[in-house]
Amino acid sequence: MxxxxxxxxxxxxxxxxGSLGSSSATATTTATYTSTHYExxxxxxxxxxxxxxxxxxTEGYKAVRAMSVEKREKIITAIRELxxxxxxxxxxxxxxxxxxxxxxxxxxxxxxxADKTPGTEDIVSEAKTGDNGLTLTEMAxxxxxxxxxxxxxxxxxxxCNSIGMIAAGxxxxxxxxxxxxxxxxxxxxxxxxxxxxxxxxxxxxxxMDKPTMDSAKIMQTHPAIRLLVCTGGPGVVRSxxxxxxxxxxxxxxxxxxxxxxxxxxVKAGKDIIDGCxxxxxxxxIAEKEVFVFNNVKDRLISEMQKNGAxxxxxxxxxxxxxxxxxxxxxxxxxxxxxxxxxKCVGRDAKVLLNMIGVSVGDEIRCIICETGFxxxxxxxxxxxxxxxxxxxxNIDDAIELAVKAEHGxxxxxxMHSKNIDHLxxxxxxxxxxxxxxxxxxxxxxxxxxxxxxxxTIAGPTGEGITSARSFTRKRRCVLADNFRII
Ligand code: NAD
Numbered sequence: 372m373x374x375x376x377x378x379x380x381x382x383x384x385x386x387x388x389g390s391l392g393s394s395s396a397t398a399t400t401t402a403t404y405t406s407t408h409y410e411x412x413x414x415x416x417x418x419x420x421x422x423x424x425x426x427x428x429t430e431g432y433k434a435v436r437a438m439s440v441e442k443r444e445k446i447i448t449a450i451r452e453l454x455x456x457x458x459x460x461x462x463x464x465x466x467x468x469x470x471x472x473x474x475x476x477x478x479x480x481x482x483x484x485a486d487k488t489p490g491t492e493d494i495v496s497e498a499k500t501g502d503n504g505l506t507l508t509e510m511a512x513x514x515x516x517x518x519x520x521x522x523x524x525x526x527x528x529x530x531c532n533s534i535g536m537i538a539a540g541x542x543x544x545x546x547x548x549x550x551x552x553x554x555x556x557x558x559x560x561x562x563x564x565x566x567x568x569x570x571x572x573x574x575x576x577x578x579m580d581k582p583t584m585d586s587a588k589i590m591q592t593h594p595a596i597r598l599l600v601c602t603g604g605p606g607v608v609r610s611x612x613x614x615x616x617x618x619x620x621x622x623x624x625x626x627x628x629x630x631x632x633x634x635x636x637v638k639a640g641k642d643i644i645d646g647c648x649x650x651x652x653x654x655x656i657a658e659k660e661v662f663v664f665n666n667v668k669d670r671l672i673s674e675m676q677k678n679g680a681x682x683x684x685x686x687x688x689x690x691x692x693x694x695x696x697x698x699x700x701x702x703x704x705x706x707x708x709x710x711x712x713x714k715c716v717g718r719d720a721k722v723l724l725n726m727i728g729v730s731v732g733d734e735i736r737c738i739i740c741e742t743g744f745x746x747x748x749x750x751x752x753x754x755x756x757x758x759x760x761x762x763x764x765n766i767d768d769a770i771e772l773a774v775k776a777e778h779g780x781x782x783x784x785x786m787h788s789k790n791i792d793h794l795x796x797x798x799x800x801x802x803x804x805x806x807x808x809x810x811x812x813x814x815x816x817x818x819x820x821x822x823x824x825x826x827t828i829a830g831p832t833g834e835g836i837t838s839a840r841s842f843t844r845k846r847r848c849v850l851a852d853n854f855r856i857i
Contacts, residue, residue: 399463400460400467404557406552406581407580409557414556414557414560415559415563415567415574416559416560416573416576416577417559417560417577417579417580419579419580419581421544421546421579421590424577424579425515425517425544425577425590425593425595425596426595428542428544428577429595430542431543431575432512432514432541434572435512435537435541435542436512438571440491440494442571443491443537443538443540444490444491444538446566446571446575447490447491447537447538447565448490448569449565449566449568450530450533450534450561450565451485452485452565453565454484454530455486457481457561458478458482459474459478460557461481461526461554461557461561462476462478462480464553464554465525465551468552468553468554469522469550470718471523471651471716472650472653472717473651476649480524480650480826481527481530483817484527484826486824487817487824488530488531488534488824488825488838489538489823489838489839490534493838493840494539494540494839494840495840496510503852504849504851504853504854505849505850506847506848506849506850507847507848508848509845509846510539510843510844511540511844511845512539512843512844513597513842514541514542514596514597514598515542515595515596516541516542516596516597516598516599517544517590517591517593517598517600518532518543518545518600518601518602519590519600519601519602519611520545520546520548520551520555520602521548521551521604522550522551523650523653523654523716523717523754524654524826525547525551525554525555526554526555526557528602528827529545529547529558529559530558530561532600532602533562533576534839535825535837535838535839535841535842536839538839539839539843542575543576543577544577544578544590544596545559545576545577545578545579546578546579546582546587547579547582548603549583552579552582556580559577559578562575562576563575563576587607591611596616597616597617598616598617598618599619600618600621600837600842601620602621602826603622604622604623605622605623608620608621612832619829619832619834619842620829620830620831621827621829621830621831622782622830622831623780624655624752624777624783624828624830625659625751625776625778625780625782626656626658626777626782626783626784626785626803626812627659627660627661627662627774627784627785627801628661628662628773628786629661629662629766629770629773629784629786629788629797630643630661630662630663630664630671631664631667631766631769631786631787631788632664632666633789633790634788634789636670636674637674639671639809640672640674640677641677642787643658643787643811644679645811646812646813647659647737647758647812648679648736648737648756649812650717651717651719651720651755652717652755652756652757654812655828656805656812656813656815656828657813658785658812659758659776660748660758660759660761660776661758661759662763662768662772662773662776663761664762664764665764668762672741672760675739675758676739679734679736679737680736680737680739680758681720681724681735681737681739682739683724683727683739683740685741687729688740688746688748691723691726691738691757692746692747692748694712694723694727695711695712695723695753695757696709696711696747697709697710697711709747710751711751711754716753716755717754717755719736720735720736720737720738720756720757723757736756737756737758738756739759740757740760741759741761741762742761743761744761744776746759749761749776750776750778766796766797770800773801774800777801777803780803780830781803781830782803782804783803783804783805783815783828784797784798784803784805784807785807785808787809788808794808804828804829805828807820816828816836823836829841
């Protein structure tokens with residue numbers, strides 16, 4: 372393996388972080404790739420049949436079980452190094468394949484995963500001693516994990532899940548999003564290359580060349596799969612939670628932001644635009660709608676405009692809404708409802724503005740508009756750099772509306788304020804897994820905030836900011852009447 376030095380890594384991080392806020396780099400790669408090959412090289416661990424992929428992941432699990440923790444950690448270190456070195460490749464490929472997001476930000480997301488996803492140190496044992504001797508509780512692997520991954524953070528999720536699941540001693544089989552299968556499988560291959568380079572098996576984790584709902588169903592019912600981990604929208608989370616197996620569900624969010632009149636408005640304007648536009652609003656934690664006190668609303672809008680926001684009129688917002696949201700008929704109920712137009716998800720602000728005949732330069736990274744609470748921009752999880760702003764007269768109204776807009780997902784919420792009563796009241800009322808105070812949303816996943824990172828935030832099933840220990844089961848060993856040293 373070509374080792375990458377600490378200085379090189381620091382240089383990459385400096386360059387990536389320094390480029391945040393600049394326009395998207397080109398997403399065109401000169402590489403040729405499919406879901407099974409990259410530049411003519413066959414990717415490791417990719418199968419055409421889910422049963423075969425599960426068999427391969429089972430062999431991977433046996434290999435991990437036979438390894439020392441030190442060896443597992445060696446593989447994880449290699450995954451981190453390859454991820455840092457190949458982050459720009461996956462970032463470009465991800466944007467090119469999905470048409471979503473920004474190369475510079477996707478590069479930063481991969482480096483974040485490499486640096487801040489916990490490894491084997493996250494697995495800790497507990498000992499209890501007393502009159503009756505010693506009881507030991509250890510965090511054991513589940514076995515083979517079946518993981519479903521999204522199109523929005525595809526390779527980031529594959530690598531983050533792999534590090535945590537391997538650290539916990541599991542095998543993994545992925546059923547990635549079909550729309551991001553090439554970059555997801557590139558990440559699966561990266562994990563396997565790291566294993567091979569560190570003396571582990573060639574196939575530690577497995578995936579499908581053409582994942583489908585049917586292959587997901589096989590995964591959900593196969594007896595070798597002991598744990599399902601699903602990162603995606605409401606449909607797929609519902610599906611794994613009704614599978615009858617132990618499941619971790621990381622589902623949709625619609626994070627509101629409250630700005631009150633004690634906030635540092637200059638900082639709030641910048642932070643909100645930085646967070647909302649990170650990877651063109653693809654992260655499920657990104658700011659999706661703002662509730663701001665009326666007496667500071669104009670100042671906040673002005674600060675946002677200084678940071679690359681373009682203010683559109685309500686007529687323009689309605690015209691944009693007709694494009695970015697489309698009618699979808701529910702097959703079961705026959706009812707029609709609005710749903711996001713996948714062609715608009717994760718697109719640059721200037722591309723979206725062009726759709727309503729507005730031409731702007733690369734300096735515009737977000738579209739803002741004043742709307743009422745009922746506007747679809749407030750109610751729907753758009754995952755695009757469009758930010759509706761609703762004026763409110765006091766903290767009671769702000770909290771009531773923000774909690775409603777979050778739709779009970781209990782995922783993520785943000786607030787800019789210096790009033791600790793307001794901050795505490797909103798945090799308690801909204802009950803989200805992540806609550807970020809006075810910072811951009813990405814501080815909540817360890818980017819400029821304390822704490823480890825994850826791209827699987829399990830609100831519905833309660834694991835929260837998942838890490839290796841989330842993928843373990845507790846086992847107890849009791850040694851009665853002995854083995855105390857006092
Ligand atoms: P998606 O729900 O369209 O797809 C996720 C995965 O599920 C894909 O692999 C897809 O093929 C599969 N899938 C969809 N329906 C399925 C079903 N019924 N049975 C089996 N598999 C099924 O998600 P997406 O568009 O790629 O990602 C965006 C959504 O995911 C957003 O709602 C976002 O908030 C959420 N998300 C949540 C987290 C989190 O950590 N909580 C992280 C990323 C994305």
